[in-house]
Amino acid sequence: MKKTLLYCLAIGLWSCSTGTTDQTNSALPMDELAERYVKTVLQLGQYNSDVVDAYYGPEEWKPTTTPLDTLPAYALLNELSAIQQELAKQDTAGLNEMDKRRILMLQKQVLATATKIELMDGRKLSFDEEAKLLYDAQPPHQQQAYYDSLLQEIDSMLPGKGTVADRWANYRAKFEIPKSKLDTVFQAAIQEARKRTLAHYKLPKNENFKVEFVTDKPWSGYNYYKGNGYSLIQINTDFPIYMERAIDLACHEGYPGHHVFNALLEQELVNKRGWKEFSVYPLFSPQSLIAEGSANYGIEVAFPEQERIQFEKEVLFPLAGLNAAEADRYYTLLEKIGKLNFAGNEAARMYLDGKISREQAADWIVKYNFYEKDKALQRTQFIDRYRSYVINYNLGQQLVRQHIEMHGGTADNPEKRWELFGELLSKPNTASTLK
Template sequence: MNIAERYVRLAHGIDTHVQHFIDGYSGPPQWADRTRRAPAALLQETQDFLQHVEDVPDAGRREWLRTQGQAMHTHARLLTGEKMPFAEEVRGIYDIDPLTAPLDELDAALKTFEDALPGTGSATERLERLRDRVSLDNADVLRVAEPILHELRRRTADLYGLPAGENFTIHLVTDKPWGGYNWPLGNLQSRIDINTDFPVALPGLPGLLAHEGYPGHHTENAHKETELVRGRGWQEHQLQLLYSPQSVIAEGIATNALDLVMPETEVQAWLTGELAQVAGLDPQDIIAYLQATKAREDIKHVSGTAAVMLYQDGSNEDDVVKFLKHYNAVNEERARHSLSFIRHHRGYVYTYSVGQALVKKYVEHKGQAGFGELLKQPVTPGMLANG
């Protein structure tokens, strides 16, 4: 049995215990063995896998598989009932440390944000009114997305190339804990879902489509399928594991995606010009929203701090909701929606903030060519953190 088959079989075994562990798989169906194994058997299987990984000749491939295997080993330990601190869980599964924010820093950042919001009333009320003025009717979301995707795809193809035959479809969905999602389907195809539980704000739509599509998740998956699976025969990359270090890199790429194809000044001009006209929105409202969003950038690690409150400090859900309401300046419904994501995904919340920082630092050092490397080569959070 080759190392890729061992990897895929082990992942499917863990997926029978850990819901949504596998995000996508397009490899040989006979490898997708969903025979439910006891946690102790899975633990032994991960230990055996890690031993076989050391025989992989390519150093980069070996390190990637080793790090993914260590994540599966952590899952198996948890499944056997082993108790571990939340920070150890995050490190074991994602190859990163959880990040939180001191309250004094959050308070100062929140004050700056509140001062940037127009109008009167609480920060939550002013933000809701402003968001309402720049949000799209659900019936308009896909129409407005068309010119955005056209431009993002053109720029991505020019800067990083796109494999022939890649494509995705977009669907509007409801009742989800996330705002957008890319489902990798294999054969260079994806499905992108946009959640409309809350109205979609125009100023966030280019970032959302870059994150999920060009040059984010879809682009990364298509390039790695082309370069690694078809080019090198590394079939482990036909499998996407959600709760693993793989997601730190994927979210790091996606959270930086828009910046890597379009400078912030161009995004602002696009939103207040062509896109405001297409959407039928007032450019001045968009400018005000963008200014508030910019002022909000220093309110960092709110979800990460909330996760520590919940899973490390033992805070009750009402206290966590109160914290999320206050520092995100949102109403009860939005705060509980955020809590739902944390409840659903636990340490996954750190893949965004830590992944963004790791990829941003790497690209600052390597330039756009470095971003192109990340789209095509297997790397781990530890590899990026260590230079």
């Protein structure tokens, strides 16, 4: 029966219980459906701490009962099916674009939540099936030969002897930020990113953030949005942090990335429009592809290539006590290596689909993403925990870039790029609607 419910949710046959589609009765108000959806997501979050990434809605909507010993999958799926059934009844004739977006976005978020319940309840999906249902996106495939050709190109650019990964590690060591300088460098990077963002966007007056350095995490950085314009940003120091990561993390986790994305959604959709479904952020949902993709693309929005290199040479390198003489060459290599990013998705796909072992997945990540072996094994722990979520970073960035540039937000038109990027962050968007 559970499989039938998810099937119905996926293909749009919302009246699963009767096998018919009844759209003759008027639909329930969207605000009522939003409340039911939020409460369902919060209830699901009691069984998996990763499900609810952020919540800043009414306190009384939080669950007040003790979670059951086992996940009430059938009851939760039935509720989501009922919500989806009501969403299908909504009369879209005469609605403006934003209201239509609202309905479509909630439909896709409901489907993703149902999929997550199924996965938590033991259902097996392939990597690609899971990604499509959770994130509304179709992951691309690349042959191994493609990545091998990129390796050959990078091989010719690196000094020394040995594997490409070893030579890159040796070369990169000179760009490691000393731990004693991390806070100073990161604070300078995030304050500059904030200044550049505030020059284009009006954020809540009280927006703010706190930075913490932590260890023993499966990720390199995380933004915990607390609501009311406030974020806790954590940076993992288990492994070396290199110069480029200062701006990467400052923008991705802060400005104009996750912190700004969440603040604008809260300001524009929750506070101004009263769309309470956006007061909860379910991590395993289409919202995450936009969140991660925009956070990565936002780096180049805030710091176009030459401006970034100049700022790092003049400000961050001196603060870190590092020599900036090789900065240009370093960033040329980073650009080439960045093209290998999707190789990590292939490792996750093969590993989660049971085609390779954890050890083989780590070896693939060492070879094509130049991770040290212990960090590559840590990356497999991230894959275990977050699964197909990995597509959101690179595929999300690709889709966001294509959307912005298609509408005129190219590198030679930075003001238009900021404008379109701000619109993207302030409206309901999902992968299939980015056109």
